[in-house]
Amino acid sequence: MVQRMVLALFLTVLTSVCVHADTLRMAVTTSFHNSGLSDVLLPLAEAEIGLTVELVVVGTGQALRLGRAGDVDAILVHSKAAEIEFVEQGFGTHRREIMYNDFVIVGPSSDPAQVAASSDVVGALSAIRNAEAIFVSRGDDSGTHRRELALWNRTDDGIPTEAWYRPVGAGMGAALNVAVGMDAYVLSDRASWLNFGRKDGLAVLFEGDPTLFNQYGYLPVSAARHPHVKAQSAQAFEDWLTSPSTQATIGSYEIDGQTLFVPNAKQ
Amino acid sequence: MGDIWEGLEAAFWLIVTLDPELVQISLRSLQVSITAVAIAALIGVPFGAWLAISRFRRRRATIAVLNALMGLPPVVVGLFVYLLLSRSGPFGVLGLLYTPTAMIIAQVIIATPLIASISHQAIRDLWADYHDLLISLNTTKRQRMRALVWDGRRSLLTATLAGFGRAIGEVGAIMIVGGNIENATRVLTTSIALETSKGNFALALGLGFVLIAIAIAINLGIHAISGTEREGRW
Amino acid sequence: MSILPVNLSNVTVEKRGKRIIGPVSMELPGGGLTIVLGPNGAGKTTLLRTMHGIERISGGDVRWQVSRREAELHQSFVFQTPIIMRRSVLDNIAYPLHLRGHPRKASRQQAEDWAQRIGLGDALERPATVLSGGERQKLALARALIIKPDIVFLDEPTANLDGSAMRDIEQLVQDAHESGMTIVLATHNLGQARRLGKEVIYIQDGVIQERSSAKAFFAGPEDAGAAAFINGDIV
Numbered sequence: 001m002v003q004r005m006v007l008a009l010f011l012t013v014l015t016s017v018c019v020h021a022d023t024l025r026m027a028v029t030t031s032f033h034n035s036g037l038s039d040v041l042l043p044l045a046e047a048e049i050g051l052t053v054e055l056v057v058v059g060t061g062q063a064l065r066l067g068r069a070g071d072v073d074a075i076l077v078h079s080k081a082a083e084i085e086f087v088e089q090g091f092g093t094h095r096r097e098i099m100y101n102d103f104v105i106v107g108p109s110s111d112p113a114q115v116a117a118s119s120d121v122v123g124a125l126s127a128i129r130n131a132e133a134i135f136v137s138r139g140d141d142s143g144t145h146r147r148e149l150a151l152w153n154r155t156d157d158g159i160p161t162e163a164w165y166r167p168v169g170a171g172m173g174a175a176l177n178v179a180v181g182m183d184a185y186v187l188s189d190r191a192s193w194l195n196f197g198r199k200d201g202l203a204v205l206f207e208g209d210p211t212l213f214n215q216y217g218y219l220p221v222s223a224a225r226h227p228h229v230k231a232q233s234a235q236a237f238e239d240w241l242t243s244p245s246t247q248a249t250i251g252s253y254e255i256d257g258q259t260l261f262v263p264n265a266k267q
Numbered sequence: 268m269g270d271i272w273e274g275l276e277a278a279f280w281l282i283v284t285l286d287p288e289l290v291q292i293s294l295r296s297l298q299v300s301i302t303a304v305a306i307a308a309l310i311g312v313p314f315g316a317w318l319a320i321s322r323f324r325r326r327r328a329t330i331a332v333l334n335a336l337m338g339l340p341p342v343v344v345g346l347f348v349y350l351l352l353s354r355s356g357p358f359g360v361l362g363l364l365y366t367p368t369a370m371i372i373a374q375v376i377i378a379t380p381l382i383a384s385i386s387h388q389a390i391r392d393l394w395a396d397y398h399d400l401l402i403s404l405n406t407t408k409r410q411r412m413r414a415l416v417w418d419g420r421r422s423l424l425t426a427t428l429a430g431f432g433r434a435i436g437e438v439g440a441i442m443i444v445g446g447n448i449e450n451a452t453r454v455l456t457t458s459i460a461l462e463t464s465k466g467n468f469a470l471a472l473g474l475g476f477v478l479i480a481i482a483i484a485i486n487l488g489i490h491a492i493s494g495t496e497r498e499g500r501w
Numbered sequence: 502m503s504i505l506p507v508n509l510s511n512v513t514v515e516k517r518g519k520r521i522i523g524p525v526s527m528e529l530p531g532g533g534l535t536i537v538l539g540p541n542g543a544g545k546t547t548l549l550r551t552m553h554g555i556e557r558i559s560g561g562d563v564r565w566q567v568s569r570r571e572a573e574l575h576q577s578f579v580f581q582t583p584i585i586m587r588r589s590v591l592d593n594i595a596y597p598l599h600l601r602g603h604p605r606k607a608s609r610q611q612a613e614d615w616a617q618r619i620g621l622g623d624a625l626e627r628p629a630t631v632l633s634g635g636e637r638q639k640l641a642l643a644r645a646l647i648i649k650p651d652i653v654f655l656d657e658p659t660a661n662l663d664g665s666a667m668r669d670i671e672q673l674v675q676d677a678h679e680s681g682m683t684i685v686l687a688t689h690n691l692g693q694a695r696r697l698g699k700e701v702i703y704i705q706d707g708v709i710q711e712r713s714s715a716k717a718f719f720a721g722p723e724d725a726g727a728a729a730f731i732n733g734d735i736v
Contacts (some may be wrong), residue, residue, distance in 0.1 A: 025365060025448075034465060056365060056446040057461075070354035071364050173464025179468075198466035226354055228362070393587075400584040402555050404597055405573045414596075418587040 002208040023052040024233040027063035027072040029143055030040045030171045032216065033261055035101070035191025037253050040240075044249065049240050051233060059142035059171065067091055067219065070226030074234040075219050079143035083217045092219035093231075098241055098251050099261045100215045103147065106176070106193055107133070107185035115185065121209040125155050132164045134184035138175050139167025147214070160171075189214055194255040215264075242267070274472025281473055282361060282480070289474075296454040299367050300435040303374030303383075307434075308427045310383045311379045315386025315426075316412045316419075319394050330387065336380035341373075345440030352444065359495040370454070373440040378430035385429055389422035390415050424493060428486055435482055455481075503598025504565045504572045504651045505683055507533030507552060509521045511561035514547050521547045522707035524561060529685070530653065534678045536698035536715065537687040538727075540736050544707040545687035546581070549654045552685065553578050574601075581657040583637040583687040589634070590616055591625040593640055615643040619673070642673055650651035659693065673699060691731065695719060703727040705736065 032038065033055060042053050056066065060077045067075045068091050076098070077083060086092050090155040105115055105124055113131035118124035128135050138145035152159045168178050172192040179186040180200050188196075193204065218241060220234035240246055242265035281289045318329065350356050352372070353365040363369045393415050401411050416423060437457035445452035447461060455478045462471035506528050513523030522528065522544040529535065529552075533655060537545045550556040552563060565572035577597075586593050595612035599605075617623050619639040621632075629640060638658055645653055659667040674697060678684045688694055694701060698715035703724060711724040722728045729736045 022379055030464070054365065054446075054448045056448060069356075070359070171464050173466060177463070177466060196466040198468060228360075253408065397584060397586065399555065399578075399580060400586070401577040403553065403580075404600060406600060410600060414586070 003235050022050060022233065023054055024074065024230055024237050025054045025056065025072045026237075027056045027058055027075040027077075027079050029060050029063060029068045030213075031078070031142075031144060031175065031189040031192050032076060033057040034172060034195050034198050035189070036195050037191070037250065037261065038254065040249065040253055041246070044073045044246070045237065045240055049236055051237055051240075053237065055157045059140050060144075060146070061141035067221050068231060070221060073221055073229045073231075074237065075221070076216060077143055077219070078214050078216045079146050080215060080217065082146070083219060086219060090225060091222055091233075093222050093224075094220070095220045096238055096242065096265065098216045098218050099263045100213050100249075101261045102190055102207065102214055103144070103187055103202045103212040104190050104193060105185060106179065106188050106202050107205045108201055109203045111205050113185065115205045118206060121151055121211055122154050123125040123207065125152060128185050129155065129157065129160060132162065134164050134166060135160070136175050136179040136182065136186040137165060137167040138172065139169045140171065141185075141212075142171070142190060144172060144187065151187070151211070166251055190258075191255070191260045194258065194260065241265070270341070270388060270468045270472065273469035274476060277469045277473030278476035278480075279473075281477060285363035289477065291450070292453050292458055293453055295367065295452075295476065296435060296478070297481065297485075299370045299439060299441070299454060300374060300431060300483065303371045303434050304378050304431045306374045307382050307430050308423075310375075311382030311430070312386045312416060312423050312426070313412065314379075314418050315383040315388075316390045318383070318387045319390035320408065320411055320415070323444070330384075333380055333384050333387070336385050339377065339380065341377055341437045341439035341441075342443070344373050344376050345443035348376065348440065348444045359427065364444060365448055365452055367445070370441040370452060373444050374434040374437060377437055378434045381433055382426050382430040382454060385426035386396065386423055389419050389426060393419045420493075426458075430477040432482060436478065503531045504567050504575045505529065506566065506574075507652075508564045509552065509561065510564070510640060512551060512558055512563060513560040514556055519583050519726050520559075521705060521731070522542045522551065522704075523559075525551075525709055526561075527702075527712070529683070531683050532681065533541050534674075534684040534697060534699040535686070536694040537704060538689065538691075538694050538730070539704040540689060540730060543704045545689075545704055546656050547707075548704060549656050549687050570582065575648075575651040577650040577653045577692060579638070579641050579645050579649065579653065579655040579658050583641035585632070585637050587628070587630055589626045590621050590629045590640060593629045594643050594647055597644060601648070607715040611647060612643075615647055619643050619669070621657045635669070638662060638666065639669060639673070642670060642717055644675055646673070646682075647656060650682060652685065653677060655684070655686040657688055659688075659690070667693070674687055684692070703730070705730075 009128065028038065038055060045051050045053055056072055058066065060079045060082065063075045063077050064082055064086055066072045067086065083095050087095050107115060113128045113133040115124045115127050118127055121127055137148060149159055162252055166184070168175050170178070172188060173196065174185055176192065176196050177198070178186060180198055183201065218238055220238065221229045223229050223231040247263035250261050251259065253260055318326070335481055348369065349364065351358050352369050353359055353360070354364070397415065401414065408415070436456060438460050441454060442457050442460065445457065447453050447457035459471045459474045462474065508528050510526050511524045515520045525548065537548060539545050539588050547556055551558060554563065554569065554573060555578070586596060591609060591612050594615050595608045598608035598611065613625060616625055621636060621640065632640065642658065659670050662670070671693065674684060674686065686697065695715070701713060702709055702720040703711040703718070703722065705726045711718070711722055711727050719731070722731060726736050
């Protein structure tokens with residue numbers, strides 16, 4: 001009896017070691033995953049090109065680290081400068097633009113800082129600063145966080161250090177939870193916000209400024225540096241992602257009647 | 268209050284409809300944690316027993332380290348195991364990262380000090396009782412350990428169940444080394460973290476109730492099989 | 502071949518710099534029933550434990566007729582407070598046989614016989630930890646005797662027991678003695694010493710003050726302390 005249990009145990013361990021044959025492991029940002037687009041795309045990829053894509057959902061910073069270490073075969077992130085550096089350092093073979101979505105400023109519907117009336121994003125952020133309204137920052141070195149810091153840097157007084165500015169060091173969903181709890185402003189990608197299940201009292205207050213566009217780049221990890229990566233699968237997935245039919249699928253994905261992504265892969 | 272009710276409701280429907288995804292992640296949770304705790308017990312119980320009956324120079328220091336390891340933050344364990352199993356790490360060639368095996372390794376590290384420490388305390392008390400008898404009967408160290416482990420099995424089972432509780436409820440380490448990959452390494456706790464981050468509090472709470480239900484069922488089941496609580500007299 | 506006689510030469514035991522017994526020199530031949538008598542704190546327990554080899558000796562030595570390792574296999578010790586293992590009555594009694602690698606079935610049969618003898622024949626599978634004080638001590642005695650040792654040490658085996666349990670245990674000790682086992686029994690109960698003893702060792706302040714036949718000792722001890730002790734004085 002005991003021996004059989006032990007045997008069963010070892011079999012479980014052994015079988016769990018085996019991995020599926022045709023799989024691609026890809027690190028993606030939380031914002032991409034939260035959009036729900038992956039739930040549409042991945043089954044489609046499996047059906048059309050027989051490729052199982054395993055997603056490791058992390059922040060952009062961690063995704064780049066995983067790519068550097070060779071722990072994933074490809075990454076899909078949105079932080080252009082870091083991506084270019086990643087390729088230049090030889091960790092990725094190249095960078096392919098896939099699509100973009102956009103960021104929005106979410107805040108209490110009463111809009112105490114009068115953000116909605118701003119003409120551009122710099123004006124909106126300055127309004128928050130002037131009102132000293134609570135602003136929740138991701139603070140986790142993610143693509144969204146880096147973008148937010150870049151935007152603050154374009155305002156007159158740079159990145160805020162006052163008490164109303166609250167870096168939470170968490171993913172998008174967690175940051176939204178905090179913002180709901182504190183009735184605060186927060187910069188979110190549109191997809192995460194639309195899919196967020198607890199919008200209590202918060203609403204999109206500012207959107208549409210072209211500087212809020214959020215470009216996603218696909219970077220296969222270099223097989224020259226990490227020979228074990230599945231370069232062929234990564235290439236196959238890239239070809240599929242950028243094919244006209246998949247691009248059309250991306251462009252037609254919507255939540256609550258709003259399209260989220262604009263496909264822009266160059267053929 | 269509303270969220271809690273919705274959570275209970277979500278848990279109820281998840282369970283009665285035997286939601287296939289829930290069944291899958293629950294089974295994976297059990298597979299990972301039971302395997303990890305079995306291995307941890309195979310290491311921790313004999314080590315705790317050995318520590319209880321041995322006298323050596325660094326014994327106090329060893330016990331202090333063991334007790335401190337009980338409080339090891341799972342995230343740190345996760346990071347540590349990640350660095351070992353990463354393709355760029357020493358065991359990268361095994362390709363274990365983002366597999367249930369990686370999660371099992373992390374949970375073994377998390378559960379073993381807890382099981383060893385509680386085992387040590389239980390065995391130490393029993394050893395104080397048995398000391399003169401076992402010395403008088405001229406037992407070898409191996410015989411002592413066998414007698415103490417067998418007669419202390421009820422406390423040791425409790426120690427193992429405590430390890431199981433820590434393992435199955437743990438999220439920090441398995442999130443890092445497992446990656447919470449759907450259909451591959453997603454378990455109950457990482458799902459709860461995911462649903463919370465999506466703001467789906469009711470579903471997250473529902474999964475939490477399922478987790479608690481499973482933990483209770485396992486505890487009751489183990490006690491029923493071993494008959495410990497029924498005999499209850501030693 | 503018996504492991505007896507045992508010789509103690511200049512044995513001392515010290516704990517934290519304080520001398521508990523010694524120096525003790527004596528020879529104990531086989532076949533006797535020796536009572537170690539003396540007031541509380543005299544060193545009776547330590548003397549028994551020293552002979553049995555479970556006390557750390559500070560000086561001198563204890564020598565058996567065979568090697569120490571061999572001698573250890575042929576002696577048993579019954580503690581004042583019985584140490585009961587958390588297992589069934591049967592498994593408790595059979596444990597020493599189990600340690601010696603005896604076949605399971607034969608061990609259980611022997612243990613069952615012993616359980617019958619000590620009146621626990623209908624409680625074989627009961628957890629031994631729920632037994633009464635008298636039953637526990639009888640069980641400890643059965644566990645000590647099941648290996649048919651050459652010598653049995655009993656340290657105040659009836660100190661906390663009622664009359665009927667005491668009677669049963671004294672009978673078991675008598676039977677063991679008559680079957681040829683050497684008995685060394687420490688007690689401060691004079692009645693028990695009178696009932697059982699063939700020989701008396703009187704110990705006080707860690708030193709053997711007098712050793713004589715039971716008849717001679719109770720007729721009139723030579724040692725003043727022993728006389729006072731028999732008299733019921735506080736010594």
